[in-house]
Amino acid sequence: MSLVLDVALTHVRARARQTLVAVAGVATGVGFSIMMAALLQGSQQDFVRQLVNAMPHVAVSDERRAPPPQPAEQFYDAARIDGLKPEARRRGIKNPLATMASIESWAPGAIAPSVKVQGILRYSSRDVATSIVGIEPRREAAVSELPKQIRQGSLAALYSTTNAIILGDRLAEKIGARPGSKITVQTSDGIRLTAQVVGLFHAGVRSVDETTAYVLVKTGQILAGQTGLVNELRLRLADALAAPGTAARIERETGYKSVAWQEASEDLLNAFVIRNIIMYTVVGAILLVASFGTYNIISTITHEKARDIAIMKSLGLPERTVRRIFVLEAGIIGCFGAVLGFALGFGLCVALGSVEIRNPFTDVTHIPIAWSPLHYAMAAGVAVVSSLVAGFLPARRAARLHPVEIIRGAT
Amino acid sequence: MSATDGAPSTGTPLIAARGVTRILPGIVPTTLVHDVDLAIGENELVAITGPSGSGKSSLLYLLGLLDLPTAGEVLIRGRATAGMSEEERAHTRLATLGFVFQFHFLLPEFTVLDNVTLPMRALDALSPKAMRERGLDLLGSLGLGDHTAKRPDQLSGGQRQRVAVARALANDPPLVLADEPTGSLDSQASEQVFEILRDLVRTGGKTVVAVTHDLDIARRMDRRIALMDGAVVGDERVVVAPRRNMIIPGRTEGANPESSPG
Ligand SMILES: Nc1ncnc2c1ncn2[C@@H]1O[C@H](COP(=O)(O)OP(=O)(O)OP(=O)(O)O)[C@@H](O)[C@H]1O
Ligand SMILES: [Mg+2]
Numbered sequence: 001m002s003l004v005l006d007v008a009l010t011h012v013r014a015r016a017r018q019t020l021v022a023v024a025g026v027a028t029g030v031g032f033s034i035m036m037a038a039l040l041q042g043s044q045q046d047f048v049r050q051l052v053n054a055m056p057h058v059a060v061s062d063e064r065r066a067p068p069p070q071p072a073e074q075f076y077d078a079a080r081i082d083g084l085k086p087e088a089r090r091r092g093i094k095n096p097l098a099t100m101a102s103i104e105s106w107a108p109g110a111i112a113p114s115v116k117v118q119g120i121l122r123y124s125s126r127d128v129a130t131s132i133v134g135i136e137p138r139r140e141a142a143v144s145e146l147p148k149q150i151r152q153g154s155l156a157a158l159y160s161t162t163n164a165i166i167l168g169d170r171l172a173e174k175i176g177a178r179p180g181s182k183i184t185v186q187t188s189d190g191i192r193l194t195a196q197v198v199g200l201f202h203a204g205v206r207s208v209d210e211t212t213a214y215v216l217v218k219t220g221q222i223l224a225g226q227t228g229l230v231n232e233l234r235l236r237l238a239d240a241l242a243a244p245g246t247a248a249r250i251e252r253e254t255g256y257k258s259v260a261w262q263e264a265s266e267d268l269l270n271a272f273v274i275r276n277i278i279m280y281t282v283v284g285a286i287l288l289v290a291s292f293g294t295y296n297i298i299s300t301i302t303h304e305k306a307r308d309i310a311i312m313k314s315l316g317l318p319e320r321t322v323r324r325i326f327v328l329e330a331g332i333i334g335c336f337g338a339v340l341g342f343a344l345g346f347g348l349c350v351a352l353g354s355v356e357i358r359n360p361f362t363d364v365t366h367i368p369i370a371w372s373p374l375h376y377a378m379a380a381g382v383a384v385v386s387s388l389v390a391g392f393l394p395a396r397r398a399a400r401l402h403p404v405e406i407i408r409g410a411t
Numbered sequence: 412m413s414a415t416d417g418a419p420s421t422g423t424p425l426i427a428a429r430g431v432t433r434i435l436p437g438i439v440p441t442t443l444v445h446d447v448d449l450a451i452g453e454n455e456l457v458a459i460t461g462p463s464g465s466g467k468s469s470l471l472y473l474l475g476l477l478d479l480p481t482a483g484e485v486l487i488r489g490r491a492t493a494g495m496s497e498e499e500r501a502h503t504r505l506a507t508l509g510f511v512f513q514f515h516f517l518l519p520e521f522t523v524l525d526n527v528t529l530p531m532r533a534l535d536a537l538s539p540k541a542m543r544e545r546g547l548d549l550l551g552s553l554g555l556g557d558h559t560a561k562r563p564d565q566l567s568g569g570q571r572q573r574v575a576v577a578r579a580l581a582n583d584p585p586l587v588l589a590d591e592p593t594g595s596l597d598s599q600a601s602e603q604v605f606e607i608l609r610d611l612v613r614t615g616g617k618t619v620v621a622v623t624h625d626l627d628i629a630r631r632m633d634r635r636i637a638l639m640d641g642a643v644v645g646d647e648r649v650v651v652a653p654r655r656n657m658i659i660p661g662r663t664e665g666a667n668p669e670s671s672p673g
Contacts, residue, residue, distance in 0.1 A: 003529070003533060006525075006532075010521065011520070014520050307516070308518050308519075310516075311517075311518060312518075314475075314477055314504075314510055315510070315530050315533065315578070316501045316502065316503075316533060316534075318497060318501035319497055319501075404472050404477050407472075407512060407516070408468070
């Protein structure tokens with residue numbers, strides 16, 4: 001065994017209790033850092049997963065980002081038009097089938113058309129304002145979670161009768177409708193038809209479950225009063241992260257406003273950046289505090305061992321060797337702390353992961369925990385490095401100690 | 412290097428001080444050692460005497476490269492030490508100097524044997540097995556063969572001081588510096604330690620420089636350097652009529668061919 005290691009271990013072993021306290025400090029820091037990171041990243045991943053699943057990766061709507069230029073504006077460099085009522089465009093995406101085919105030709109993923117109409121559902125004299133979405137059940141399965149959210153009936157049941165409708169479960173509860181009930185649907189344009197409830201869905205988000213109903217595209221077009229209308233195309237991409245690029249290209253090629261999920265939830269994603277900054281700050285602070293423990297014990301040892309240091313230096317051990325002894329002691333504490341911290345962090349994650357959360361707005365869930373070796377490596381890395389730095393300062397001071405001063409003082 | 416001029420004996424002295432002065436800086440600077448010139452050759456047994464506070468310890472620290480002179484220089488085998496790096500100085504100390512202090516200064520958490528092998532491990536010139544054997548030999552030759560696995564606090568004062576001597580000899584240095592090695596011992600233990608130091612010179616071919624208050628012991632040394640207020644005030648050699656060449660068998664680990672034809 002090397003002399004440096006031998007002396008370091010002897011010092012550390014002779015102060016078992018203090019060393020344990022320092023190791024426990026580092027371990028606690030590492031353990032809680034791992035837990036924090038797992039928790040924050042886990043909840044974030046979970047949230048993004050829900051978000052990404054709950055919404056289309058790219059939504060192409062029949063709006064445009066800028067009002068269409070007037071002919072005069074196209075013609076002259078400077079034109080001012082007063083009192084003009086902008087030309088009312090015909091609603092809907094032009095040539096939806098051709099547009100879908102062209103997008104499908106280059107964007108890997110699935111695409112589904114829909115018609116959105118605002119209306120009122122009426123059943124046994126109860127009225128509820130509802131978003132009525134016309135979909136194509138066959139294509140819908142590829143772009144949304146809706147098929148999995150059906151609680152009664154099935155998505156395919158939309159084909160079974162004319163004017164079939166699927167309601168959110170809370171919406172059905174509100175108006176007192178059940179599968180088989182015949183309800184009245186009315187739009188602001190005065191179109192009214194009778195629909196038969198063929199199923200219920202539960203998305204797990206109260207605002208959706210309370211206000212959404214699905215019908216076939218064809219039915220939606222009747223309610224909108226415009227045959228062939230499609231006012232939204234929704235895409236689910238093979239790679240959710242490719243959404244912004246895909247959206248930009250669709251917008252360039254078709255001129256229709258295309259929104260990637262990242263753009264739609266920009267505020268949330270910004271909040272995550274802030275959350276991450278907070279997380280790294282807190283984790284860093286925890287580990288920094290833990291390194292104070294290391295600094296403390298190495299300082300104590302170098303003070304207590306001033307005489308031994310003087311002896312070793314008077315025998316002819318160079319500063320470098322003396323410094324190494326104490327830096328190594330700090331390293332030993334850091335490493336043991338990191339290893340114990342792994343166990344602690346793992347245990348905390350397992351314990352937290354088994355906690356159930358009951359929330360009136362959603363289903364019973366577990367606290368989401370992200371398992372990543374990176375968390376362990378990061379916590380251990382910061383812990384060991386900060387221990388070494390914490391050890392280096394007193395070690396350097398100890399190594400510079402003048403043996404004669406100690407020897408004089410002792411005699 | 413023109414380092415040999417002032418040497419009184421033949422050849423390059425083992426250790427020499429040239430105008431060595433050590434002043435402690437402060438509001439009132441204290442002169443610990445003042446303009447000391449000394450040359451000590453191979454195979455000498457030297458006592459440094461003087462009243463308390465006369466600078467004996469200070470001079471020894473300077474000779475032992477533990478402290479640096481304010482002016483003047485210390486030469487070891489003609490080699491200047493002032494320009495050495497901290498690391499070189501440490502290495503010189505490790506290889507050519509053995510230090511024995513008034514208090515044994517052993518590492519309390521290490522066994523007797525580990526204390527003795529520590530300088531060998533720092534020098535790293537022998538195999539671990541050879542270090543262990545040499546440590547056991549040294550301890551055995553100093554009458555400590557039964558105590559090698561003990562810790563220093565399990566030994567008597569005299570035994571500890573002998574361990575300190577064994578440690579000073581660990582790397583077989585030509586020069587042993589001792590600061591009141593018998594200062595904390597009773598007369599019997601003092602006598603034992605003195606005899607060991609004397610034998611190092613007589614049969615081991617080493618040079619021993621020992622600070623001592625004990626006039627009886629000083630009188631039995633070959634050379635006495637007297638200090639007063641940090642300056643050398645006396646340097647006398649005892650001429651031992653016909654110097655017997657004692658050869659004690661069994662202590663030949665030094666293997667010093669130069670010492671016999673003297
Ligand atoms: N740190 C210090 N600050 C001020 N003066 C000091 C210091 N160390 C030593 N001295 C003074 O330096 C002088 C020489 O001290 P030194 O220890 O060398 O004497 P000494 O001959 O070994 O004495 P003793 O026989 O008592 O051990 C003394 O007068 C002492 O008071
Ligand atoms: Mg002294």
